[in-house]
Amino acid sequence: MSAVRAGKLGAFFFRPQPESSSRARDVIELRQAGKTYRVDGRDIPALQPTDLRVAGGEIFGLIGHSGAGKSTLLRLINRLEEPSAGRIVVDGEDVTALDAAGLRAFRRRVGMIFQHFNLLSSKTVADNIAMPLQLAGSLGRRQIAERVDGLLARVGLEAHAGKYPAQLSGGQKQRVGIARALATEPKILLCDEATSALDPQTTAQVLQLLDGINRELGLTIVLITHEMDVIRRVCDRVAVMDAGRIVELGPVGDVFLHPQHPTTRRFVLEAEQIDEHEQRADFAHVAGRIVRLTFRGEATYAPLLGSVARDTGVDFSILAGRIDHIKDTPYGQLTLALIGGDIDAAQRRLAEAEVHLEVLRA
Amino acid sequence: MNEFFSNVDPGEIWLATVDTLLMLGGSLLFTVLFGLPLGVLLFLTGPRQMFERRGLYRLLSVLVNALRSLPFIILLIVMIPLTVLLTGTSLGVAGAIPPLVAGATPFFARLVETALREVDRGIIEASQAMGATTRQIVVDALLPEARPGIIAAITITAITLVSYTAMAGVVGAGGLGDLAIRFGYQRFQTDVMIVTVALLLVLVQILQSIGDRLVVHFSRR
Incomplete structure (x- = not known):
C-alpha cells in the first residue's frame, strides 16, 4: 500500500514547497536504488528498489522503526552502503559510477553526523573539527585554524576548543559532530538519528541549530529518526518507511495532519500521545x-x-x-x-x- | 649477613643486568617494529573489516598461532641456524635477540589486533564519511584511538620478554637469567639466586608502573 502525494494542499498553506520547483534543482536522486544483504547464501532485502528525490535546500526526513531500511537508505547517499541495485545521483553526479578516489572526493562534499557522535576520544574538540580538513590536505595550518574558530563560534563551543570529548555533555558532543561535518563546507548534511541519544531539551537545541544551518547556509539536510516530533519541528518533507520501502511521502503538514498509511498513523498518534481506543470509548x-x-x-x-x-x-x-x-x-x-x-x-x-x-x- | 652473600659479585651482577636490559630493549624495539604492522594487517584483513581478505587472514593466523604454540625454549634451539645466519653468532646478547623477537612478535601482533578491534566501529564509519583513505583511517584515527591499548600491549610484551631473556640464558645468552641458572641453580649459590630474582622482580615492577602511567596519560575517556 502506498500513499505518495503531490502535496498541493501543503503548497497552498505553507511557504512555497521545494517540491513544486523544477526537477533540475533536485540535489539527491535515487533511481530504483536498493540493498540486499547476503547472509549464509540467502538474500535478505534491507531496502526495496526505491525512487526518491530530495530538492536543494530542503530538510527531508525519513521516519521508520528500526529495521525499516531508513539507515540503509541514508548510507546509500554517500555510499557507506554499496547499493546492490539502481543508481544514485547527487548534485548531478552519478555516485554509483565513482571509483575509490572519486568517492573520497565526493564524500568531502557530504557531511554526516551520527547518533553516538563518533568523535575521536584521543583528539581535542578543535582537532576533531579540523580532522576532515587535515585529511583533505588542501588547506594550510593557519587556514584550518581559522576555519575551526569560525565553526566553534557557529556551534557555540568557543570555550571548549581544548577539551576532550569525554569532558563534554551529549548535546555539546553533537555540536562538535555538526561542526566537524560542516568543516569541508559541504552542500549536503546527512543526519543518522542525530538526536536519539539526547534528552528532549538538548534535542530541541540541536534541531534549532540544524534548522539555522539549513536557512543560513542553504544546506540540504536528510535526517533519519524514529520520532515524529523531530520531523514536525524541522522537516519540510517526510518519507515514512516500513519493511524496506517508502509507504508514504509528502509535505510534513499533509503527512502529519492527514496520515494515510497505518504506520504513519501510528507514528502520529505516538507523537500526540493519543490512545485511539480510549478516545473511541x-x-x-x-x-x-x-x-x-x-x-x-x-x-x-x-x-x-x-x-x-x-x-x-x-x-x-x-x-x-x-x-x-x-x-x-x-x-x-x-x-x-x-x-x-x-x-x-x-x-x-x-x-x-x-x-x-x-x-x-x- | 655479608657471609651469606659471599658468592655475589657486584661486577658480575651489574654486567648481567646490563645484558638483560640490552636484550630487552633490542628485542622490544624489533618486536614493536614488526608486530605493529602485523597486528594492523591482521585487523584489517580480519572478518568483516575494511580490507577483508579471508585467505590472507587465515594464512597469517596459522603462522602467528604456530609461532605462539611453540614453547619458547624449543624456539630458541630450533632457531639457532637462522640466528647464526642473521647475527653471526648464537651466543650473547646479539644471539638472543632474533629468537626473542620471533617469540614475542606474534604475541604482540595479536594484542595489537585486539586493541584495534576495541575501537568503536563508528570511528571508522565517521572517517570513511569524511573521505579518508584506508591508510589515513589507520594512522589518523585507529592508532590514536587504540593508543592506550597498544601501550598496554607493549607493557605486557616487555614483561613477557623479561621472562624470555631468562630462558635465553640456557643457550648462553647471558643476563640475569643466565646467572641464576649457572650459579644459583647449578652451583647451589642460593644468594646469587635471591639477588637475580629480586632484580628481575624489580625490573618487572618498574616496567608495569611505567606502562600503567603511560596508559593513564593517553586515556581521554
Whole structure:
C-alpha cells in the first residue's frame, strides 16, 4: 500500500514547497536504488528498489522503526552502503559510477553526523573539527585554524576548543559532530538519528541549530529518526518507511495532519500521545455529529467557530484539541460534537473557510 | 649477613643486568617494529573489516598461532641456524635477540589486533564519511584511538620478554637469567639466586608502573 502525494494542499498553506520547483534543482536522486544483504547464501532485502528525490535546500526526513531500511537508505547517499541495485545521483553526479578516489572526493562534499557522535576520544574538540580538513590536505595550518574558530563560534563551543570529548555533555558532543561535518563546507548534511541519544531539551537545541544551518547556509539536510516530533519541528518533507520501502511521502503538514498509511498513523498518534481506543470509548457517550477540524496557517487563529455557531444555530462541544506548530506554520486540530441547528450548513461554512473537515461519526 | 652473600659479585651482577636490559630493549624495539604492522594487517584483513581478505587472514593466523604454540625454549634451539645466519653468532646478547623477537612478535601482533578491534566501529564509519583513505583511517584515527591499548600491549610484551631473556640464558645468552641458572641453580649459590630474582622482580615492577602511567596519560575517556 502506498500513499505518495503531490502535496498541493501543503503548497497552498505553507511557504512555497521545494517540491513544486523544477526537477533540475533536485540535489539527491535515487533511481530504483536498493540493498540486499547476503547472509549464509540467502538474500535478505534491507531496502526495496526505491525512487526518491530530495530538492536543494530542503530538510527531508525519513521516519521508520528500526529495521525499516531508513539507515540503509541514508548510507546509500554517500555510499557507506554499496547499493546492490539502481543508481544514485547527487548534485548531478552519478555516485554509483565513482571509483575509490572519486568517492573520497565526493564524500568531502557530504557531511554526516551520527547518533553516538563518533568523535575521536584521543583528539581535542578543535582537532576533531579540523580532522576532515587535515585529511583533505588542501588547506594550510593557519587556514584550518581559522576555519575551526569560525565553526566553534557557529556551534557555540568557543570555550571548549581544548577539551576532550569525554569532558563534554551529549548535546555539546553533537555540536562538535555538526561542526566537524560542516568543516569541508559541504552542500549536503546527512543526519543518522542525530538526536536519539539526547534528552528532549538538548534535542530541541540541536534541531534549532540544524534548522539555522539549513536557512543560513542553504544546506540540504536528510535526517533519519524514529520520532515524529523531530520531523514536525524541522522537516519540510517526510518519507515514512516500513519493511524496506517508502509507504508514504509528502509535505510534513499533509503527512502529519492527514496520515494515510497505518504506520504513519501510528507514528502520529505516538507523537500526540493519543490512545485511539480510549478516545473511541469516550466519544461513545457523546451525542451529535462528531467531526475533526484541521486549521493551518492564519486560519488557526481566526474566530471562525463562534461565528459559524451564531449563524447556523449549531451548538458544539470540544472533545479534544491541540494547537501547535509544524516547523513555522501554526496548526490546530479540534474534535467537536455538533448538536442541533443546521449541521450541514455549518459543515459547508467550515469547508469554505479553508478548514479541513473530517466526519468521524455521522 | 655479608657471609651469606659471599658468592655475589657486584661486577658480575651489574654486567648481567646490563645484558638483560640490552636484550630487552633490542628485542622490544624489533618486536614493536614488526608486530605493529602485523597486528594492523591482521585487523584489517580480519572478518568483516575494511580490507577483508579471508585467505590472507587465515594464512597469517596459522603462522602467528604456530609461532605462539611453540614453547619458547624449543624456539630458541630450533632457531639457532637462522640466528647464526642473521647475527653471526648464537651466543650473547646479539644471539638472543632474533629468537626473542620471533617469540614475542606474534604475541604482540595479536594484542595489537585486539586493541584495534576495541575501537568503536563508528570511528571508522565517521572517517570513511569524511573521505579518508584506508591508510589515513589507520594512522589518523585507529592508532590514536587504540593508543592506550597498544601501550598496554607493549607493557605486557616487555614483561613477557623479561621472562624470555631468562630462558635465553640456557643457550648462553647471558643476563640475569643466565646467572641464576649457572650459579644459583647449578652451583647451589642460593644468594646469587635471591639477588637475580629480586632484580628481575624489580625490573618487572618498574616496567608495569611505567606502562600503567603511560596508559593513564593517553586515556581521554
